[in-house]
Amino acid sequence: MEKEGFFARTYELVRQIPEGRVASYGQIARMLGEPRKARFVGFAMHDSPGMAAGVPCHRVVFKDGRLAPGFAFGGPDVQRQMLEAEGIEFLPDGRVDMERCCWEA
């Protein structure tokens, strides 16, 4: 575990997301100091070891508060239930209420 790439770095940051909070890919990438790698953050999530390893990828959403269509745990609906269980509030549009739940380091 010495050689850590961008992925491992992303996992560590995502793993620091508290319960009831969400963060956008660009937001995470920005915290890493490289706001242009927003895509790789999502890539890292796809390759993520899972929330059991401390990577709550379900708390990572689009900047608009939208979920990843087709690549979530089986459907955005499932992810929505997980987020609701965490205490995240949703908007009538079916988007996460980032205005309230946006993660702040």
Add this chain to the structure above:
DNA sequence: CTTATGACTATGA
């Protein structure tokens, strides 16, 4: 070495 791909974001029509 080059090419292809992608859980993003911003911009324009």
Add this chain to the structure above:
DNA sequence: TTCATAGCCATAA
């Protein structure tokens, strides 16, 4: 408002 395109750059083959 939604839809399409461009730019971004690490990782894999």
